[in-house]
Amino acid sequence: MKTEYLFCPAEFPNPPVIVQHISLTVDITETEVTVTSETRFQAAEPLASLRLNAKNLEIKSLTQNGKRVEYTYADDSITLQLNRPVSPGTEFRIAAKTVCRPTDNILEGLYYDITPKGQPRTIISQCQQWGFQRIAPCIDDMRAKCTWTTTIIADSRYSNLISNGNVSRERTRFDTTRDTITYQNDEPMPPYLFFLGVGTWDTFEKDFCYPDGKTVRLELLALPGSDKHDAETAVDIMADAILWTHIFTGPERFEDTETRQKLYELCTRRFRGETGLSEEITALSADLVCGYQYPYEVYREIAMQNSDFGGMENTGNTTIIASRIMPDAEITDASYEYMLGVKQHEFYHNLNGSSVTGDTPFSIWLNEAVTVMVEDEYLAFHFGRDYIRLNNILQLYAPGTGTFSLDTGAVSMPIEPEGFNDPNDLITAVTYVKAPEFTRMIETMLGKPAFAWALDLYHKRFAGSNASPRDWLHAMEDVGRTDFSFMADRWLKQTGYPTVTAEAVYHPETDSAEITVTQKGFGTQNPWIFPFKGTLMNAAGEEVAVFSKKIDAERLTFSVPCSGPFDFAIWNENHAAYIRMERTEPDAALYLQTRLDTNPVTRFLAFSALFEREMQRLLSDESAVPSDAFADEVMRTLSDAELMRSCGSMPLLMFESVSDPQFAHAYGKLYAAKQKIFRGIASRYRTELTALYKQYDVTYNTEEFVPAVLSAQFKANAVKNLVLSILASLDTAEVHAVIKKQYAESAGATNRLAALSLYLSSSAPDRMEVLEAELLRSASHPLAFENFISAAANAARETVSYLKRIEASPKFHIEQAGEARSLYLRFAQNRKVSLETTEGRAFLKESIIRLAKVNAYITTGMLSVFSHMREYPDALKAELMTVLREIAAAVSAEESPAVYQTAKQILAAVE
Ligand SMILES: [Zn+2]
Structure with missing residues (x-):
């Protein structure tokens, strides 16, 4: 049966040989690398021929035990006709002399990394998963573990010549311009963990x-x-x-x-x-x-x-x-x-x-x-x-x-x-x-x-x-x-996760609770098996019952002894099971939990359920106004200094999402609803929020690695920036000034970027000037530049203009994976723009087609934003299908197979 995947488990039988040792001499020039390899094999089964993996290698010579062998080289593999058939246990050596040529954009095997000015080109390797076959012919298999000897010959100007293992022959002159060094690795190592690097670095030891x-x-x-x-x-x-x-x-x-x-x-x-x-x-x-x-x-x-x-x-x-x-x-x-x-x-x-x-x-x-x-x-x-x-x-x-x-x-x-x-x-x-x-x-x-x-x-x-x-x-x-x-079979072989509802009923006559757990989400497959832990609590904050049960059926009812009646339940303690709970209890029970649950994880889950209900209410009725109860809850949590100290702003994380299919993928509406909630909180608690903003505006000395100090600083920053983002929803000139001040005066990157993101999404008239200023400021620092690009790609307005401005800058290089990821992948994930606006879709399409030739990995990641298309409103779905069809038609199946295949798979799944 032909499957839709290029590789299946059946294609990974045990290798027919045991690889005992690989000895390499890697002779490096700036344009090509000549590898002389000798591999010692032991036959694991009767063999007349042997297939070795080899990708884009130029073969100069191949011998078995010193004698030439016949071979063919096609489809990334060399098939050797052994000089005579060998029986299991027979040892033999295959020696090869091959040439590979590093590139700037195939980031596998040996490739060029950025080189400091005036130095010979830095060359490093990346072998996971099948990169080693781009360096030398091999059994490129995780089970082909062996010991290694690696000799490097390269330009004397390189500061470091590196491979795996201990140095067995110190670095010395090889000829007038080159040095040599040998490493010995006596611990068995598979090819995917091989490393070779020659370059110019500052070494700190x-x-x-x-x-x-x-x-x-x-x-x-x-x-x-x-x-x-x-x-x-x-x-x-x-x-x-x-x-x-x-x-x-x-x-x-x-x-x-x-x-x-x-x-x-x-x-x-x-x-x-x-x-x-x-x-x-x-x-x-x-x-x-x-x-x-x-x-x-x-x-x-x-x-x-x-x-x-x-x-x-x-x-x-x-x-x-x-x-x-x-x-x-x-x-x-x-x-x-x-x-x-x-x-x-x-x-x-x-x-x-x-x-x-x-x-x-x-x-x-x-x-x-x-x-x-x-x-x-x-x-x-x-x-x-x-x-x-x-x-x-x-x-x-x-x-x-x-x-x-x-x-x-x-x-x-x-x-x-x-x-x-x-x-x-x-x-x-x-x-x-x-x-x-x-x-x-x-x-x-x-x-x-x-x-x-x-x-x-x-x-x-x-x-x-x-x-x-x-x-x-x-x-x-x-x-x-x-x-x-049984448990493993379900979790490892089934996609998805259990959606679980749980209900507890108190029986005063026996002072016990009857708990019913129902799961769905396994379709025609088997119910999931998972541990389910929880606590029943009363309004005084006392534990009435603690339970732990293995759930292995679609519906399970069990009884737990109590010490009195309870008012709310804490389900899925510490989120120990990978399940999504559907909360059915009334708001009052959830508010009780956020007040009395001392575990920040389950407390957060109750808060999230309340937030989602608030979002859903505003989405369903455009004239609805944010509730005071929810605003009070946010303010109360922000004022809990102990909780903020231990968890930063995470207990208040509010995702722009709801489970209702009607709105689950309405990204623009979700964003607007959250902004509305933020405006409600900001209007009600403006003074208090301004005070909190000042209270959390603290700077510790984080120069040294003192984890406790770093932890305190990070958490304070997170709270401060959450408060600022709530205030930013007011979008007034006064708030713009506060944001701009934080952008201009912050010492740390987190605070500056948080302010930059808010400013770029605001209506401040000079936002384009701020973008230009940051483009100039960050241009000399690769990390600052990537962070800046991400902030622009995440912006809620004018995103495409911002990104086109950055693309046009001579500083931007699409071949740089970090820059490409920050710009294109972040943009793709900004779905309210990339999927829901005409110019966003056009930019998404152009970007994917262009990037497919440069970086298949990031491009495949971008395509995943199409994967929920089935659930989109019909008009949008039709637009997106057109975009995806145009992408599939424009991307070459030979040049970018993974991108092409992924686009086809998504189309097939939706059509
Ligand atoms: Zn890892």
Whole structure:
């Protein structure tokens, strides 16, 4: 049967050979790279021929055990006729001399990154998923793990010549203009984690010492001219992530927590230069079972500029996008948080990914899910558990880009899809957001300590080899003595999520509650299985009953003992299950919950339900006015200093979305309704809001990496900017002046950008002049420029004029992934303009057609804004279908296969 996908699981049988060792000599000039490779294979089955992956390689020679072999090269693979058939167990060597040519826009294999003036061109690699076959012929498979020897020969002027493993032959002169260096990697590594980089960087290094005395040299390769203090702070953060990973992961992480905290503090002080602590550190750590310890001599983070990804965990050589590798005057608070997360995330992949590797691209989700969970633990350690959990929730509910929205789109894929067109299709929010929610449900059902044990068991069982998601589940089942297979089948193979209603009825005669849970959203498939936790509360704020139940049917009724009657229910504690609750209780019960629920996550869910009802009311009746009760609720929450301190403005996050299909995709109307609500609050509480704005206008010293101070600053900024955006809805000259003052005088990027966004969406007569001013100001700083473009792309008015002005600037480069993403992808996601206005649709179409040739990854992302077309009003749907058909006709199936295929798939799904 022909499927609609280019790759399916059946196309990933076990490789017919075991790859034992790869030895590479990579001879680099600025225009071409000659790779001499020798691979040692052992046949796993009888073989007469062998197929190797090879993409865009020029083949100079190919030999088997030193003798020439016959081969054909077509469809990105070389088929070798072995000199004679070999039996299983036979070892043989294939040597190849091939040439590849780096480019500026194929960001896979070896490619050019931005080069400092006067230096030889910087060349770096990106191999996930199938980039290595653009460097040398290989079995480009996650199971082809082997040891590596890599020799680099390149221009002596490069500051660094880098690959994976430890240096086995120091850098020395090769000839008059070139140097050579050799790396040896004795830990088995799959090709997708290979890294090679030659370039000019400023290196910042410092030794990191584990509690047991083992030392790792940390190297940060920053862009030349980087600020020394910022780079050193970045090294402090690297060390912090590595230390935290050691002390706060592993099988016993929930034991001896005080000792761990103390050890963490002492090691941090020692790293920052304090002496005389080593004895105490040794004593504290003597009996402590810690987590992952890095096995190599050097751990490196390398700044890259042109990439489709924020970071890549090449073994021992993490690449991170330059704008997220170190603090900077232009970094936003969200990006600073991202920086912390990405450093820990990529480092943890050395264990989860590098040591224990998935078996096929279909298991990438697990690799990411577990790594994201650990990353979130790290961020929670610094920013607070509630704050990070709310941050997760935002990624589920965000309209358009959140997983609840993506999961019901025309091209949504299950966590383990039936197939894919390009491995990058697997790098989605389903992988990074929904999949971790699935593994979190397993954690909820096992309990955190057992989950930690099971994860450790999995990492020990498969150290140095490959494992499938089923292997991971078996480890969970072995520790929990439960069967997760039915639950996993549904969550991994079905798209969508359960929509759940729950009802609790009190029975005074037995002092118990009868709880009925109903789920829908599984269509013709099986009901979902999920943990369901909750609390019944009375109006005095007392817990009357606490329950936890596994839901595995469409409708389930169960009874829980109470201590008296209750007035409201807290459902889905901590949002532990990936479900969307339909709230049926009256407003009064929801208001009671926002007042009495001490958990910010479930409190937020009640608030969201109230906000949606308010939105729905205004949308259904254009003459309706915003309610005072809701405005009071917002003001009361904003005035809760304790909550704002722990969670910033997130408890008040108000999404422009409703579930009513009539308005769910009426983006312009949704925006207008929210502005109306904001105007209601601003008119009622103008004085109080102005006072709050001043109260949260605080500046701490965030020069050093002191997580508690950063956390306080970020949360204050968030509250201040929410207050400003409420006031901005008044759109008066007076408010314009306040916004403009914040734009002009803010030291930090977050506050300046928040003000810029509001100003560009306002009716202020000089908004175009402000755009010009920021274009000039940001032009010399890549990060500031990207942030500026995003702000313009998100604007609620004149968006297309703003963007055309930016496109016309000589500063803008479409080949720069960061700039293209900020302009085109952000614009596409600004649906009230990109889909609902004539000039928006025209600009969207032109942009997609042009960008398809340059960056397929971003273009495919832009196409996802079409994926809910089925649900749009007929007239708009017809307009959008025309646009999409014109795109499909204009995009070349050969040049941009993934874009073409995705456009066709969306059309097919809608037609
Ligand atoms: Zn990752």
